Amino acid sequence: MLYYFVKMKKISYLIILFIFLIPNSYAALEVTISQGKVEPTPIAITNFFGNSDKTVKGGEVLREIISNNLTNSGLFYTVDDDLYIQSDNLVDKVPRFEDWKIIKAQFLLSGDIKYIDNKYSVRIRLYDVFTGQEIKAVKMSIPNKELLRRLGHKISDLVYERITGESGYFDTRVVYISEVGPLNQRVKRLAIMDQDGHSDSHQFLTNGKNLVLTPRFAPNNQTITYMEYENNTPRVYIYNLKNGVREIVGDFPGMTFAPRFSPDSQKIVMSFSDPKTANTEIYLMDLNTRTIDRLTNDPGIDTSPSFSPDGKKIVFNSDRAGYPQLYVMDSNGKNIKRISRGKGVYGNPVWSPRGDQIAFTKLTQGLFHIGLMDTNGRNERVVVKDFSLESPAWSPNGRYLIYHRQQRSNEDGTGGQTSIHFIDITGYNERKINTPRDASDPAWSPLL
Amino acid sequence: MYIQNIFNPLHQIKSYLEDLLYNKRDKTFTLISVLVHILFLIPMISFTFNENQITDVPLILPVEMFIVEEKTAAPEFEQEVNEIIPDMIEEVQEMEEEVVEEVVEEVEQIEAKEEILATESIEEENNFVIDQKVKPEEIIEQKPEEVKNDFEIKLKNKPEPKEIVEEPEVEIVLKTKPKKKTFNVSKVLKDIEQESEDFKKEQETTEDKQSDVFTDEVGEKMTISELEMLKQQLYSCYTVPAGAKEFQDMKVQVKIIVNPDRTVKEAIIKNTAKMTSDPFFRTAGEAALRAFNHPNCSVLMLPEDKYDEWNEINFTFDFSWMFDKV
Numbered sequence: 195m196l197y198y199f200v201k202m203k204k205i206s207y208l209i210i211l212f213i214f215l216i217p218n219s220y221a222a223l224e225v226t227i228s229q230g231k232v233e234p235t236p237i238a239i240t241n242f243f244g245n246s247d248k249t250v251k252g253g254e255v256l257r258e259i260i261s262n263n264l265t266n267s268g269l270f271y272t273v274d275d276d277l278y279i280q281s282d283n284l285v286d287k288v289p290r291f292e293d294w295k296i297i298k299a300q301f302l303l304s305g306d307i308k309y310i311d312n313k314y315s316v317r318i319r320l321y322d323v324f325t326g327q328e329i330k331a332v333k334m335s336i337p338n339k340e341l342l343r344r345l346g347h348k349i350s351d352l353v354y355e356r357i358t359g360e361s362g363y364f365d366t367r368v369v370y371i372s373e374v375g376p377l378n379q380r381v382k383r384l385a386i387m388d389q390d391g392h393s394d395s396h397q398f399l400t401n402g403k404n405l406v407l408t409p410r411f412a413p414n415n416q417t418i419t420y421m422e423y424e425n426n427t428p429r430v431y432i433y434n435l436k437n438g439v440r441e442i443v444g445d446f447p448g449m450t451f452a453p454r455f456s457p458d459s460q461k462i463v464m465s466f467s468d469p470k471t472a473n474t475e476i477y478l479m480d481l482n483t484r485t486i487d488r489l490t491n492d493p494g495i496d497t498s499p500s501f502s503p504d505g506k507k508i509v510f511n512s513d514r515a516g517y518p519q520l521y522v523m524d525s526n527g528k529n530i531k532r533i534s535r536g537k538g539v540y541g542n543p544v545w546s547p548r549g550d551q552i553a554f555t556k557l558t559q560g561l562f563h564i565g566l567m568d569t570n571g572r573n574e575r576v577v578v579k580d581f582s583l584e585s586p587a588w589s590p591n592g593r594y595l596i597y598h599r600q601q602r603s604n605e606d607g608t609g610g611q612t613s614i615h616f617i618d619i620t621g622y623n624e625r626k627i628n629t630p631r632d633a634s635d636p637a638w639s640p641l642l
Numbered sequence: 643m644y645i646q647n648i649f650n651p652l653h654q655i656k657s658y659l660e661d662l663l664y665n666k667r668d669k670t671f672t673l674i675s676v677l678v679h680i681l682f683l684i685p686m687i688s689f690t691f692n693e694n695q696i697t698d699v700p701l702i703l704p705v706e707m708f709i710v711e712e713k714t715a716a717p718e719f720e721q722e723v724n725e726i727i728p729d730m731i732e733e734v735q736e737m738e739e740e741v742v743e744e745v746v747e748e749v750e751q752i753e754a755k756e757e758i759l760a761t762e763s764i765e766e767e768n769n770f771v772i773d774q775k776v777k778p779e780e781i782i783e784q785k786p787e788e789v790k791n792d793f794e795i796k797l798k799n800k801p802e803p804k805e806i807v808e809e810p811e812v813e814i815v816l817k818t819k820p821k822k823k824t825f826n827v828s829k830v831l832k833d834i835e836q837e838s839e840d841f842k843k844e845q846e847t848t849e850d851k852q853s854d855v856f857t858d859e860v861g862e863k864m865t866i867s868e869l870e871m872l873k874q875q876l877y878s879c880y881t882v883p884a885g886a887k888e889f890q891d892m893k894v895q896v897k898i899i900v901n902p903d904r905t906v907k908e909a910i911i912k913n914t915a916k917m918t919s920d921p922f923f924r925t926a927g928e929a930a931l932r933a934f935n936h937p938n939c940s941v942l943m944l945p946e947d948k949y950d951e952w953n954e955i956n957f958t959f960d961f962s963w964m965f966d967k968v
Contacts, residue, residue: 222897222954223864225872227933228962230880295937300881322928324935329928358883359925 234271235357237264238299238323241275242316243283243306252314252342253307259346260303262390263364264353268623273299285317294323303353313337318349320356330356343388343395344642351641363589364389367639368596369409369418370614372398373632376607382406384420386435389589389638391614391627399433408452408585411639412459413503413547418637419443419453419462430464432481443479451497456525457505463489465497465510476510476527489527500552501525502545502569509533509543509552509569520554522569533571538563542585545569548592551619553577555584564597566619577621585635594618596627598634864951868944875943879936880959883929892923894930894959902949904942909934930959 239261242253264270279293284304294302305318313335320330332352336345344365351362372385383402388395400406400422409420416435421428428450430443443453446466451474453464460481467474474495478487490496494514501508509522520534520543534540538558545552549569556563556576562583567574582600589596596616603610612634617624627633895912909931916923933939944952 222956223952224956224958225869225876226958226960227873227876227880227930228960229873229877230882230933231878232882235881300932322932324932325928326935355921357925359921359923 234265234269235301236273236299237270237301237303237353237357238273238275238278238294238297240278240281240284240302240304243285245306245308248339249307249309249314252339253305255342256305256307256316256346256349259343259390260350260353263347263350266390266625267354268618268625269354269358273297285319289321289323291321291323291326294321299323301353301357305349314339314342314345316345316349318352320353343392347388347390360593361591361641363591363594363638363641365642366590367395367416367642368614368627368636369399369411369420369639370598370629370636371406371409371634372629373612373634374402377603377610378607384409384418384433385629385633387627387629389627391629393628393630396630408635410452410454410587410637412455413457414459414640416639416642417455417459419455421450421453428466430462432462443481444484452499454500456501457503463499463501463508465499476508478525487527489523489525490530491527496521498542500544503547503549507545507569509545511541511543520552520567520571533567533569534574535571536574544586544588546592547588547590551592553586553588553595555586564595564617575621577619578615578617578624587637589616589638590640592619596636596638598636600634862948862951864945864948868948871943875939876933876957879939880933881929882961883925892926892961894923894926896927896930896934896957896959898934898955898957900942900944900953900955902953904944904946905940906934906942926959926961930957 239257242256244250244253261272265272277297279296280290283306284302285306289302289304291302300323302321302323303318304321305316307314307316309315314337315333315335317333318331319328321327322329330352332349334345334348336342347365350364354360354362354364366389367386368389368391369384369386372383373380375381381402382405384399384406386395386397386399405423407421407423409418411418418433418435420431420433422431423429427445429445430450430453432441432443433439434441443462446464450464450466453462455462456478462479462481463476464479465474465476473493474497475491476489476496476499478489479485489499489508490510490512492512492514494512495518496510496512496514498511499508500510506525507522508525509520511518512521513519514521515532518539518541519532520540521530521532523530533552534554536556536558538556540554540556542555543552544554551566552569553564553566556565561579561581563576563579564583564586565574565576577595578597580599581602584598584600586595586597588594594616596614598612598614601609601611612632614627614629614633614636615624616627627636897910897912898906899908901907911917911927911931913923913927917927918924942952
């Protein structure tokens, strides 16, 4: 009996062995793809067909705005329309995807514009050419053609968001300081423009009578704060762009620097010097109660504060260690930690809207650098360097940095031109934003 | 007792084994019987193991994101725009009323201080013209409901039947790909070295033996070089998602079913839940799927004689390599 049992046991072992071996013979092939082409995504944008003379022109404007926006992002390039095989309106029909595959367009944007019932109506369809699927279909309308540019930016944002997965930044504005005149008689005015710097969008917000500095947008509304020197007295203003109302937040003694909003736009953090001690510290002002709290208390100069997007931390610049370095503290001023470790003079720290990085300027080896680091100071890397780079600011989606660049000046006061640039945080795709005059100190608005 | 034994399965097995072991039955017949049973048993066992995989299949839904977009995108955005534009109009109208006076005063002040702005007086005037022009004008009210009704065009984008795509490059490469399983160096040596026939024969026999060993080791599996060729082809078809930034720890798994003619029959993304919930994952997933629809990858570089190996392939798209360089 035992003998049979042993025999049966052997047979059962064999069966178990089969059980483990057989599934392996059916395992699918496993392949890991760990490379790919890193290049701008080709997108074809058809004409935006109009049903009248003015809509035809409007369609051309829209197409140009969208094409420029996507190309300037550095993530797309518009396939040359001379290559298009299918050239008719594709809003009401399924495209011949093979025709678009041949010209290597990965995406196809098609649209038309009509003027009906005293309004412009635009329809768009976005296709994934390779999969042959429609991935976005939207209709929008505007009451007059003056809003055509905004509509173009909106469509650009839709396309960008749908393809990249991250929020767009095209329907935004940039506030900056417009500068004219020789260096010793510089007239500086507050100005605003669309993010693309289109000439039609430029607008001056102050008259140049007083010196203005450091405009900063509120993170969640169309309000800016900036410094204005009236009769040599520094004042912090809040300018509501919705209603055009300007409000003085307060007169502050001594030198005042860089007011910046908290994430909820209810507070302003800034630095100014106490006339008694002549020491610059960081202060937090509640805009509702107008109460001011001092956050730092150190013999060193503490300045350039910037909130983290969750409002829990503040990064700032201090020379308490003997030369300017970057520090992070809790929003109540406690738990101060130095985060910058490299050689050089650090300044202008700005927390990313995504919360994961801090942009800063750094002067070392006779050159200014704009760089990024993790919020704990690690992984510091340079994005761009030049003779003079200042005022880095983030795009609302945290993908781009905007800053100003200054040329060398001559002894007679000429030269020293300033211009605004933006760059992808990877360090690629640096582009100059055209402004009617010299421009400096840019700040990016949230999405409109 | 006898009746009990008849219905006792253990007794049945015991008696069967006794028959088998004590030659009471024909051994040949028994052997055939056992083999036949095993032959039935194997597929049955394998089916039960594959059952898990099969039950997984319905969970892996084909990705047709456009359906979601059609439902969500258009109406939401229309509403959004209708909210935004009047809002902007209001703000600008108010600005026009309140700010223009202020601007005019500022212009006067500037003119009074013309000596400061002497170098640019003409340009300054132009700027103010721009300033005033930019103030938006009156706006006509929108009627979003009507617009919505206008646009009930539902292009159910069932893709047109795919025509045969020209694949000249792929074909050329495949033709050049060595199809022999064995690696026979001796023929090359024949042409180049022109040695004596004896030497050639000796060389051939040696190489043939080596190639036999090589073939035995590789068997029917895909070789490393074949896999590498497939990878290289996919690299050329796979464009990393534009603006890839949140993909550092992301891995997209795509299962493809391949036709015997090496065209992709079906490509489906696992983790379908993330495709709808995570926009970054959706972007990464779509980019991966696009690779298999790329004209250069519609026919995959696979060895024709190993269809059983590649009729189903699981691809993992790993993005971590991108972030070492940033």
